Amino acid sequence: MFKLTLYKPALSCLSLCLICLSVSLSSPVLFHLYCLICLSVSPHLFHLPCLSSPFLSHLSVCPHLSVSLFTCLVSPVCQVDCTAHSETCARFGVSGYPTLKIFRNGRDSAPYDGPRSADGIYHHMRKQTGPDSVHLNTDEDLQTFIEHYDASVVGVFSGADSSHLSEFLKAAGLLREQFRFAHTTDLKLGEQYGVNSECVLLFRPPKMANKFEDSVVVFKDYLTIGSLRRFIRDHIYGLCPHMTLENRDRLRVRDLLTAFYDLDYHHNVQRSNYWRNRVMKVASLYSGRGLTFSVANKKDFLSELEDDFGLGTSDGGELPFITIRTRLGHKYTMREEFTRDGQSLQRFLNDYFAGRLKRFVRSEPVPERNTAAVKVVVAESFDDIVNDPGKDVLIQFYSPSCPHCKKLEPVYKELADRLYADPNIVIAKMNAVDNDVPTGYDVQGYPTIYFAPMDKKDEPIRFEGGRELKDFLRFLKQEAGDSPLLGGSKDEL
Numbered sequence: 001m002f003k004l005t006l007y008k009p010a011l012s013c014l015s016l017c018l019i020c021l022s023v024s025l026s027s028p029v030l031f032h033l034y035c036l037i038c039l040s041v042s043p044h045l046f047h048l049p050c051l052s053s054p055f056l057s058h059l060s061v062c063p064h065l066s067v068s069l070f071t072c073l074v075s076p077v078c079q080v081d082c083t084a085h086s087e088t089c090a091r092f093g094v095s096g097y098p099t100l101k102i103f104r105n106g107r108d109s110a111p112y113d114g115p116r117s118a119d120g121i122y123h124h125m126r127k128q129t130g131p132d133s134v135h136l137n138t139d140e141d142l143q144t145f146i147e148h149y150d151a152s153v154v155g156v157f158s159g160a161d162s163s164h165l166s167e168f169l170k171a172a173g174l175l176r177e178q179f180r181f182a183h184t185t186d187l188k189l190g191e192q193y194g195v196n197s198e199c200v201l202l203f204r205p206p207k208m209a210n211k212f213e214d215s216v217v218v219f220k221d222y223l224t225i226g227s228l229r230r231f232i233r234d235h236i237y238g239l240c241p242h243m244t245l246e247n248r249d250r251l252r253v254r255d256l257l258t259a260f261y262d263l264d265y266h267h268n269v270q271r272s273n274y275w276r277n278r279v280m281k282v283a284s285l286y287s288g289r290g291l292t293f294s295v296a297n298k299k300d301f302l303s304e305l306e307d308d309f310g311l312g313t314s315d316g317g318e319l320p321f322i323t324i325r326t327r328l329g330h331k332y333t334m335r336e337e338f339t340r341d342g343q344s345l346q347r348f349l350n351d352y353f354a355g356r357l358k359r360f361v362r363s364e365p366v367p368e369r370n371t372a373a374v375k376v377v378v379a380e381s382f383d384d385i386v387n388d389p390g391k392d393v394l395i396q397f398y399s400p401s402c403p404h405c406k407k408l409e410p411v412y413k414e415l416a417d418r419l420y421a422d423p424n425i426v427i428a429k430m431n432a433v434d435n436d437v438p439t440g441y442d443v444q445g446y447p448t449i450y451f452a453p454m455d456k457k458d459e460p461i462r463f464e465g466g467r468e469l470k471d472f473l474r475f476l477k478q479e480a481g482d483s484p485l486l487g488g489s490k491d492e493l
Contacts, residue, residue, distance in 0.1 A: 114177060115246040124177065124246075133172040133181040142189055145182050146203040149265070151236050154201045155183035156190040164198050164223045171225045178250075179232060193218065200228060204238055207265045210273070212280045213239050239287070240280045243294040245301075255291050255327055257283075257349075259320040259338075260298035260305060275320050282342045286349055291324070308436075309333050309360055324352060329439045331360045362436045373416035375428040379435040385428060386438075386452050392425050392480040393452040394463070394472070397432040402446040408467055415472045424454070425480055451479050 114124035136142050136154070146152045153172075157165040165183060172181035184190075193201055193216050200219040209215050219231045242265065243251050243258055259279045263272045276295045283293040298305060298321060305311040309323050309331060322334035322345060334348040351357050363379030370376055377385050377395060386393045396412060398405040416427035430437075437443045440460055441450055449463040461479060465471040 117245060120246050132176050133169055133183050136182050136184040136189065137186070139189055139192075142182075142184065145180075147206060148180065149205060149207065150180055151205055152180050152182065152203040153232060153236075154203065155181075155199075156187060156195065156201060157183060157185050157198050158187055159185050162198065167223050167225065168200065168228070171228045174225060175229065175232070179236065195220075200231070202232065202235055204236070207269050207272075208238065208242065208276075210277060210280060212277075212284050237292075237294075240276055240283055240293040240295060243296040251292070251294055252325060253327060255324065256294060257291055257322065257324045258294045258296050259322055260296050260301060261320040262299070262318060263295055263297040278340060278342055279320070279345070282345045282349070285346070286353075289353065291349075291352075295320075308362060310362065322348060329436075331436075332357045333360050362434070364431065364434050373420045373427065374413055375426055377428045377430040377435075379430075379438075382430070382435075382438055385426065387457045388426075389455055389457065390424070392454050392476075394425075394427050394476065395450050395452060396429040397437060397441065397443045397446065397448045397450075398429055399433050399446040400431060405447045408447055411467060411469055411472075414469055418469075418473070419476075425476065451475070453479060454481065 115121060133155070134145060136145060142154065146154065155165065155168040157168070159165075162185070165185070168181075168183060172183075175181070187196060187198070190196065190199060190201065195201070195218055197220075200223065202217040202219065204213075204215050204217075206215070217235045219228065221227055221231070237251065241247075241251065242263070243256075259275060261275050263275075265272050272295075279293060279295060305321060305323075308325075309321075311321055311323075311333060319338045322338060324330075324332040332352060334345070336344045336348065338344055348357075361379045366378055366381045367376050375385055385391075386395050394415075396405075396408075412427070412429070419425045419427060432443050432446070432448070440458065441448075442462070450460040451463060452460045463472075463475055465475050
């Protein structure tokens with residue numbers, strides 16, 4: 001069945017189209033969903049193809065693509081059976097789902113690595129239109145450009161033939177998906193910011209203006225793509241940035257404290273900055289100690305606050321929730337009520353830096369009886385079982401609703417039964433949906449299986465082999481210590 005639905009464009013300057021290819025849910029064949037977004041603004045033409053598997057519901061972005069297109073402008077939609085047209089996915093060399101690519105003028109330009117929400121996809125693709133860097137001719141152009149919700153990076157150069165301008169434009173082409181760029185060839189535009197030579201000015205968003213830091217930061221070092229990238233990375237967020245669903249991964253590469261409250265910079269800037277200023281006042285006392293600070297709208301992170309930190313959505317009223325998430329994944333929550341004078345936050349930070357805080361771990365209860373061949377592991381018992389230095393442990397991270405995990409279950413149990421009498425080998429499993437996955441284990445899908453060798457618990461080995469009993473036995477014979485139950489020494493392989 002082929003169905004095509006067309007909608008009239010809301011704006012004549014921008015047209016988008018969505019093509020989805022799939023098969024019916026009743027098909028026994030694993031199907032793929034193919035989505036194509038075409039975003040065109042004369043004279044710039046863009047395409048964004050997305051290929052994904054709806055069985056991977058936690059990864060599928062195609063519904064968001066459809067919503068993002070329908071809510072703005074135009075959304076032609078069609079559906080085609082991919083089992084009958086499998087060459088479509090093969091043509092793009094897709095090996096995993098979802099895969100998204102950006103096409104410019106009909107050619108594969110770059111992978112799409114932007115946000116996966118409907119609103120995020122729309123705004124990300126809007127940023128793809130137009131030049132890499134906007135040319136500013138007058139001070140009015142400059143003021144209009146920097147009066148924006150996001151930060152702005154503006155290059156000030158002596159002329160169109162400047163070698164620094166050429167390097168700046170190359171950097172803008174590479175970084176345009178993350179930051180806004182503009183440039184001018186009139187040095188006078190920089191004089192009001194205390195500069196009279198070539199430089200780059202970083203303007204933080206006007207909504208974030210405060211007395212604790214400068215709103216404009218000047219870059220005067222030798223300009224290369226690398227040096228400009230580092231400058232932007234180190235200064236764009238400032239002392240206490242606004243964390244969103246789109247930038248959280250970039251912020252969380254460092255140890256990060258976040259204050260969650262009813263933040264809304266679109267409709268209530270003053271109230272949003274009321275709590276941020278109180279966080280910043282305390283943050284300024286702890287600069288240089290390896291902890292960064294941020295604020296966020298708690299409504300955007302309700303499930304995270306509940307699932308990852310155990311904070312109820314009704315807790316705290318209008319007062320901010322305070323959490324710390326380290327780059328290693330350790331989590332802490334401030335249980336004391338946030339006080340307007342900042343004293344409670346200071347006490348929390350003093351305890352954090354002194355090592356007196358207990359980490360928050362999301363965990364199911366430790367089983368009272370755990371005598372089955374396949375040992376049940378929860379977050380609270382992970383160290384006792386998986387990190388036992390005297391045991392080789394094969395640990396399966398699974399989801400209770402995962403069909404592939406259920407299919408593996410009898411094979412995994414047979415493996416555990418086979419090795420049950422070996423005192424040095426443990427076959428275990430952990431529900432990764434309801435328990436925190438420890439640092440060092442990358443679990444993006446289910447089932448994910450790792451081997452934690454004795455005396456090398458900080459170097460777990462990901463199992464990438466087949467899912468038959470013989471595959472597991474061969475792997476363990478190679479990686480585990482010598483065991484008579486595995487059929488001889490690994491030296492015999």
